[in-house]
Amino acid sequence: xxxxxxxxxxxxxxxxxxxxxxxxxxxxxxxxxxxxxxxxxxxxxxxxxxxxxxxxxxxxxxxxxxxxxxxxxxxxxxxxxxxxxxxxxxxxxxxxxxxxxxxxxxxxxxxxxxxxxxxxxxxxxxxxxxxxxxxxxxxxxxxxxxxxxxxxxxxxxxxxxxxxxxxxxxxxxxxxxxxxxxxxxxxxxxxxxxxxxxxxxxxxxxxxxxxxxxxxxxxxxxxxxxxxxxxxxxxxxxxxxxxxxxxxxxxxxxxxxxxxxxxxxxxxxxxxxxxxxxxxxxxxxxxxxxxxxxxxxxxxxxxxxxxxxxxxxxxxxxxxxxxxxxxxxxxxxxxxxxxxxxxxxxxxxxxxxxxxxxxxxxxxxxxxxxxxxxxxxxxxxxxxxxxxxxxxxxxxxxxxxxxxxxxxxxxxxxxxxxxxxx
Amino acid sequence: xxxxxxxxxxxxxxxxxxxxxxxxxxxxxxxxxxxxxxxxxxxxxxxxxxxxxxxxxxxxxxxxxxxxxxxxxxxxxxxxxxxxxxxxxxxxxxxxxxxxxxxxxxxxxxxxxxxxxxxxxxxxxxxxxxxxxxxxxxxxxxxxxxxxxxxxxxxxxxxxxxxxxxxxxxxxxxxxxxxxxxxxxxxxxxxxxxxxxxxxxxxxxxxxxxxxxxxxxxxxxxxxxxxxxxxxxxxxxxxxxxxxxxxx
Numbered sequence: 001x002x003x004x005x006x007x008x009x010x011x012x013x014x015x016x017x018x019x020x021x022x023x024x025x026x027x028x029x030x031x032x033x034x035x036x037x038x039x040x041x042x043x044x045x046x047x048x049x050x051x052x053x054x055x056x057x058x059x060x061x062x063x064x065x066x067x068x069x070x071x072x073x074x075x076x077x078x079x080x081x082x083x084x085x086x087x088x089x090x091x092x093x094x095x096x097x098x099x100x101x102x103x104x105x106x107x108x109x110x111x112x113x114x115x116x117x118x119x120x121x122x123x124x125x126x127x128x129x130x131x132x133x134x135x136x137x138x139x140x141x142x143x144x145x146x147x148x149x150x151x152x153x154x155x156x157x158x159x160x161x162x163x164x165x166x167x168x169x170x171x172x173x174x175x176x177x178x179x180x181x182x183x184x185x186x187x188x189x190x191x192x193x194x195x196x197x198x199x200x201x202x203x204x205x206x207x208x209x210x211x212x213x214x215x216x217x218x219x220x221x222x223x224x225x226x227x228x229x230x231x232x233x234x235x236x237x238x239x240x241x242x243x244x245x246x247x248x249x250x251x252x253x254x255x256x257x258x259x260x261x262x263x264x265x266x267x268x269x270x271x272x273x274x275x276x277x278x279x280x281x282x283x284x285x286x287x288x289x290x291x292x293x294x295x296x297x298x299x300x301x302x303x304x305x306x307x308x309x310x311x312x313x314x315x316x317x318x319x320x321x322x323x324x325x326x327x328x329x330x331x332x333x334x335x336x337x338x339x340x341x342x343x344x345x346x347x348x349x350x351x352x353x354x355x356x357x358x359x360x361x362x363x364x365x366x367x368x369x370x371x372x373x374x375x376x377x378x379x380x381x382x383x384x385x386x387x388x389x390x391x392x393x394x395x396x397x398x399x400x401x402x403x404x405x406x407x408x409x410x411x412x413x414x415x416x417x418x419x420x421x422x
Numbered sequence: 423x424x425x426x427x428x429x430x431x432x433x434x435x436x437x438x439x440x441x442x443x444x445x446x447x448x449x450x451x452x453x454x455x456x457x458x459x460x461x462x463x464x465x466x467x468x469x470x471x472x473x474x475x476x477x478x479x480x481x482x483x484x485x486x487x488x489x490x491x492x493x494x495x496x497x498x499x500x501x502x503x504x505x506x507x508x509x510x511x512x513x514x515x516x517x518x519x520x521x522x523x524x525x526x527x528x529x530x531x532x533x534x535x536x537x538x539x540x541x542x543x544x545x546x547x548x549x550x551x552x553x554x555x556x557x558x559x560x561x562x563x564x565x566x567x568x569x570x571x572x573x574x575x576x577x578x579x580x581x582x583x584x585x586x587x588x589x590x591x592x593x594x595x596x597x598x599x600x601x602x603x604x605x606x607x608x609x610x611x612x613x614x615x616x617x618x619x620x621x622x623x624x625x626x627x628x629x630x631x632x633x634x635x636x637x638x639x640x641x642x643x644x645x646x647x648x649x650x651x652x653x654x655x656x657x658x659x660x661x662x663x664x665x666x667x668x669x670x
Contacts, residue, residue, distance in 0.1 A: 002615040004433050009615075041434075041612055044466035069470055 002038045006059065010117045010147040013037050015411045017143075018087030019062060022094060023292040024379035025412035026142045031422045033410070037147060039089050046150065054112055056152040059089030071268065072223050075155045078110040082324075084273050089148040094376035095140030095337040098272070099189035099211070102329040106339060107153070108139035109332050115150035119404035123149065128333070137399040140334030142375055144414050145403055162219035163189075163271040165211040165264060169257045173204025173307050177343060180327040183210045189271075195250040196323040196347065197243075199314045203307060206325070207257050214265055227269045231279040238286040241350055246321050285350045292377035293362055294346035296328055296339060301369040306343050312365045313347070316358050320347040336396045338374040346377065356380050363389075375413065386417045393418065424557075424637075425502040427495070429453040429483060429542065430512030432463045434611035435561060438630035439509055444471035444478070446634075451498040451505065453483035454512070485512050485534040491545045499549060506556040507637065508546040510539065513561065515613045521575045528575050535579035540586050547590065547599055555598020559637055560587055564605045564645065567654045571669055591642050600640040604633050607650030622649045 003009040010016065016037040017027040029036050039060035046056040053075065055066075063084040066077055081096035090096075095108040104110075113127040116138060124146070126135035138145045166187075170176045176192055183190045187210040194206035239245075275281050282289060297305040306325075313320070324346045328339040347362075349355060359380040366373060372389040373381060387393060397418065400409075410420040426443050430436035431452040444450050444467045452467075454460045460480040468478055479501035483494035498505055514531040521528040543558060550556035565573040566580030573580075584603055591601040608614060608623040624647040636644040645651035657670070 002610065003612040004437070005612075044462055045469040046462065046465060048469045065470075073472065 001035050002041050004041045006037065006039060006042045006147060006149050007117050007123060010037050011121065014409055015143055016059070016089060016147045018060065018090035019085050021083050021086050022090070022376040023290075024375070024377060025416065026094075026375055028412040030410050030412050030415045030420070039087055053155040053157065054152055055155050056150060057088055058150055059087060059148045061088045062086065063088075063091065070155065071158070071161045074157055076158045077107070078154060078156045079104050079107040080272050082273065083276055085276065088151045089143075092139055092148055092151055093141060093143040095332065095334040096376070097328070097339050099191045099326065101339055102184045102190065102327055103188050105329060106140070106332040106334060106337055108334045108337060110154045111139060112152040112154060114138055114148060114152075116146040117149055118146040119406065119408040133399050134403060136333055136335045137396055139332070140337035141396065142336070142411065142413065144409055144411065145400060146409065158213045160214045160216050160219040161224055161268055162214040163211050163266045163268055164214040164218060165209060165266045165271065166261065167257065168208045168210070168261050169254065170208050171205050172202055173310060174303065176204055176206060176208060176325060177303060177306060177327070179208045180325070180343070183208070184327055188212050191324060191326045193253070194323045194325050195254050196310060196313055196320050197247050197250055203314070204310055205254060207254070211266070211271055219265055224267045224269065227267065227277050229277055229279050232281055232283040235283045235287045236285070238288070238350070241285055241321055243317070249321065288351040290348055290350050291355060291359070291379045292346060292348055293359055294338075294344060294374040294377045295362070295366045295371050296342045296344040297366070297369045297371040298340055298342040301342070301371065305369045305371075306345065309345060309362070309365050309369070312361050316361055320349055322348040335399065336375070336390070336392055338372065340372070342371065360385070375417075378413070381417065383417050383419060424448040424507045425505045426507040426509060427451045427453060427498045427502070427505045427546070428509045428511070430510065432456070432459045434511065434613055435606065435609060435626045435629050436509070436511030437463065438626040439511060439633060440467055441470055442627075442630045442634050444473070449502055451479045451481070451502050453481055453494055453498065455482065455484045457482050485514070485538045485542065486530065488538045488541050491542050495545050495549060504553060506550070508550070508556070508558050510542065510560045513539070515576060517616070518572050518574055518576070531576065532579050535576070536582045539583055543586070543590070547594065551594060551597055551599055555600070557600045557602065557637055557640070558590070559602040559604065559633065561604045561606060562587065564607050564650050564654050567605070568657050568665070570657070570665070601642060602633070602636055602640070602644060603642060604636070604644045604646060605650065605654075606646050607653065609646075622647060622653065
């Protein structure tokens with residue numbers, strides 16, 4: 001249900017949904033519910049303070065709009081996820097993180113206040129100092145504490161709209177993790193792509209990307225032209241992203257990076273939102289689509305954890321077209337936020353008959369290593385695995401029960417993972 | 423730079439129009455039903471267009487209160503220093519079932535969407551013509567193209583509005599009045615939220631882009647999204663016995 005007036009249409013509805021870019025069922029209605037609230041029409045900016053950088057807006061404002069309106073003026077969001085087709089409400093609900101997590105933390109760390117319509121119809125303001133518990137549960141709370149109506153957060157000044165990037169070819173997973181850790185002190189943004197089909201000594205080889213905002217002297221004077229968008233017109237047949245093509249792509253991508261180290265100025269959209277240029281890119285995965293699996297393996301699990309995880313993936317033949325690795329910084333304010341200090345690995349997985357079994361195997365490894373998964377990407381995890389990964393659920397559920405004693409708010413995901421009644 | 427008055431600026435396509443016009447540098451004055459909502463929309467547009475706080479004027483104006491039309495337009499005129507463009511996106515909407523069940527709502531809708539919209543346009547075009555012309559851009563609908571089952575009453579009001587705008591164009595074109603009749607197809611706004619979007623439904627911002635271009639070119643009739651020109655061409659050619667059968 002769409003409307004400009006979120007408070008009105010939230011009445012009696014179990015969940016709000018933004019632009020629908022989460023990979024799983026977190027923004028879908030539970031089996032018994034018919035409709036969720038769509039926030040996309042409630043996209044007004046309420047205020048912007050040039051001195052403090054605080055932007056306040058309705059929940060449906062898109063990151064695409066923020067990028068288009070503010071980057072030319074030298075302002076940007078403090079944390080950006082990998083697509084700009086997300087809403088402010090969604091960024092709070094998933095407590096998104098980005099390439100700068102090791103320095104800037106999650107998006108929630110920069111949120112100053114949230115206006116929330118809670119289950120009994122009241123509109124409540126919460127912030128780090130007012131209704132702090134509700135605030136902490138809402139950040140990363142997947143919309144389960146109430147309908148997010150408005151959000152205030154601190155933008156950051158950037159020296160230019162361009163990115164200075166250094167990329168490096170890395171021979172294996174051990175070198176990769178060492179490279180990420182070494183880069184984290186000097187570079188505000190780091191992440192890497194790994195070829196998760198190679199095994200043995202080459203396992204986890206890939207390209208490590210380190211970047212920062214370019215300073216005006218080294219960047220072009222003009223604003224980066226909006227990137228052309230290509231549309232994937234229809235669902236591709238399934239063999240297009242089969243194991244063979246993925247192997248070919250991965251090998252090519254790795255060796256395309258001829259020199260071991262490259263430095264250059266890159267377009268901000270290429271850095272942050274490479275897949276936004278392929279409209280409907282999910283259609284490449286065919287009619288059955290794709291899922292993601294993203295986990296963080298804590299530092300305590302030791303340097304071998306990432307290799308053990310990849311071994312499970314390779315042993316199961318879980319070819320992944322895109323595999324992104326990143327080191328995470330400290331845990332944030334969000335009660336149920338995903339990141340914690342360690343190595344995060346995100347996989348794109350084409351959905352096949354054996355996908356649930358693959359996810360189970362990956363999750364068993366995550367449980368064993370003491371890690372956890374990212375709810376915004378999950379569609380297949382079983383409740384017992386999730387509970388084993390995340391002892392914080394108890395506290396989250398306690399806060400939910402205070403604000404929603406009758407259990408009015410729920411999603412397909414919360415029924416699946418948190419045991420909400422359908 | 424144009425000086426534009428927008429009636430219906432707080433929601434849907436009017437919101438998208440106002441933002442586009444402001445972001446490219448036009449001066450704006452917003453009219454709408456609710457003063458609080460207008461203030462929020464003005465602030466939104468000021469931030470988006472990097473304008474000073476309070477630089478976009480507002481005045482309440484409700485299509486169901488024709489007695490206020492003249493004064494609202496006078497305030498807009500004074501604030502903008504003489505507007506040259508008027509955009510009307512406001513209107514009432516309800517499903518055919520609801521209008522059949524509630525005769526009073528049907529009467530209100532017919533009055534607001536036809537009679538009062540015409541009265542508002544008359545007030546606007548008088549002011550425009552007095553200074554040698556200008557642009558009057560009014561959102562009618564593809565619903566007015568053919569009598570159809572789901573939009574019998576709403577479509578009748580929009581058909582009347584479309585004819586009025588056509589006549590206005592014929593009568594005053596050589597006096598400098600540019601009349602733009604916008605015929606949106608199905609656009610996914612709050613107005614149509616209760617309906618199931620058919621194929622070829624559009625988004626408000628894409629419609630606004632097409633309409634702003636039409637205003638610049640002085641194009642008298644705009645279908646938006648453009649595909650609806652073709653769809654309505656086919657619908658207009660269908661014989662009566664087919665129209666009686668289909669649900670569209």
